[in-house]
Amino acid sequence: MPLRAADVVGTLGTDADPPLTGEWSEARILRWLREEDEPRLATLWQAADTVRRRAVGDAVHLRGLIEVSNHCARTCAYCGINVRNTALRRYRMNHAEIMASARAAVDLGCGTVVMQAGEDDGIRADWLADVIRAIKAEYGLAVTLSLGERLADELAGWREAGADRYLLRFETSDAALYARIHPPRAGRTCDRFAILGTLRALGYEVGSGVMVGIPGQRYESLARDIRLFAELDLDMIGVGPFVPHPATPLGQVTEGATDQVPNTAVMACKVVALARLVRPDANIPSTTALATIDRVGGYAAGLRCGANVVMPNVTPAEYRRCYEIYPAKVCLHDEFTATRAALEERLGRLGRHIATGPGDCVRGC
Numbered sequence: 001m002p003l004r005a006a007d008v009v010g011t012l013g014t015d016a017d018p019p020l021t022g023e024w025s026e027a028r029i030l031r032w033l034r035e036e037d038e039p040r041l042a043t044l045w046q047a048a049d050t051v052r053r054r055a056v057g058d059a060v061h062l063r064g065l066i067e068v069s070n071h072c073a074r075t076c077a078y079c080g081i082n083v084r085n086t087a088l089r090r091y092r093m094n095h096a097e098i099m100a101s102a103r104a105a106v107d108l109g110c111g112t113v114v115m116q117a118g119e120d121d122g123i124r125a126d127w128l129a130d131v132i133r134a135i136k137a138e139y140g141l142a143v144t145l146s147l148g149e150r151l152a153d154e155l156a157g158w159r160e161a162g163a164d165r166y167l168l169r170f171e172t173s174d175a176a177l178y179a180r181i182h183p184p185r186a187g188r189t190c191d192r193f194a195i196l197g198t199l200r201a202l203g204y205e206v207g208s209g210v211m212v213g214i215p216g217q218r219y220e221s222l223a224r225d226i227r228l229f230a231e232l233d234l235d236m237i238g239v240g241p242f243v244p245h246p247a248t249p250l251g252q253v254t255e256g257a258t259d260q261v262p263n264t265a266v267m268a269c270k271v272v273a274l275a276r277l278v279r280p281d282a283n284i285p286s287t288t289a290l291a292t293i294d295r296v297g298g299y300a301a302g303l304r305c306g307a308n309v310v311m312p313n314v315t316p317a318e319y320r321r322c323y324e325i326y327p328a329k330v331c332l333h334d335e336f337t338a339t340r341a342a343l344e345e346r347l348g349r350l351g352r353h354i355a356t357g358p359g360d361c362v363r364g365c
């Protein structure tokens with residue numbers, strides 16, 4: 001029986017407050033997204049933190065992020081590595097470089113590596129399958145992939161090679177907004193929900209999520225996004241604020257829609273907290289985007305309002321600089337300094353510790 005928020009937060013909230021127990025309808029989620037009263041928001045952070053502790057504990061899983069390639073065939077209006085950004089130096093890591101980064105992840109105490117890239121046709125399915133097998137054989141790490149919309153055959157081959165998890169954010173459930181910011185590739189359809197279903201059928205742990213504060217994103221659609229986290233029964237949920245990139249069409253937008261969701265740290269934290277309340281045992285990172293817009297307290301804020309994962313960046317510095325999906329990207333690895341001891345110390349101050357093991361999604365714990 002999965003743990004529900006209602007089982008652990010008891011009577012939090014009064015009749016005057018938006019309730020924190022019971023079923024999470026879109027209407028209730030919406031009320032919390034619109035909430036601006038600080039004492040009431042404090043009850044939201046508290047409830048999410050309590051649910052996080054009871055469902056997944058105080059251990060924080062480290063996922064070593066390897067940004068294996070910044071080539072991308074797509075023209076997404078929000079993302080700095082889209083194919084139209086000709087100012088960007090492009091790179092693709094080779095097998096040996098990826099293995100060296102995986103080693104760095106092991107040294108830091110990560111139980112998982114996340115291989116992320118743009119939609120790079122130069123990443124051949126067989127080549128990556130070999131890399132996955134080598135990482136599993138050499139280091140025994142869990143392997144997460146985040147490579148965009150790839151063909152079902154490719155996803156199947158990588159799963160067979162030993163990949164454990166796949167991340168593919170649906171970005172927004174507002175179909176018209178999605179179509180505007182994420183044009184399909186010529187001759188292909190683009191249905192991320194269908195791909196999430198394929199990933200599930202292949203036996204991957206499935207992760208998805210959204211950006212918060214995309215120009216044109218309204219509160220109603222964000223409430224539906226959060227409801228979908230539960231309906232999709234996600235194992236992992238990644239959410240971060242939209243960060244404008246000046247070399248992209250959405251980097252130039254100055255006005256939002258009526259009822260525009262702001263791309264603030266507080267709004268991103270509300271989404272993290274509600275994600276935890278609707279999916280108590282999911283793995284939820286405190287994201288780099290949140291730390292980028294709140295350099296002082298971003299990581300800690302995410303960890304205090306429901307997150308239980310951080311993703312130290314173990315990409316070589318020369319490449320990391322070029323993986324500019326948004327500007328001035330902060331790297332946990334730099335932030336918390338480069339050693340496991342320093343990371344442990346920073347987490348310790350939050351009453352948390354580094355997890356051991358691969359950090360699979362453990363259901364109904």
Ligand code: 5AD
Pocket residue numbers: 078079080168169171210211240241242243244245289325326
């Ligand atoms: N701001 C914030 N997040 C972004 N992403 C891409 N571009 C931006 C941006 N400008 C996020 C998307 C994508 C993930 C890898 O990075 O949600 O799924």
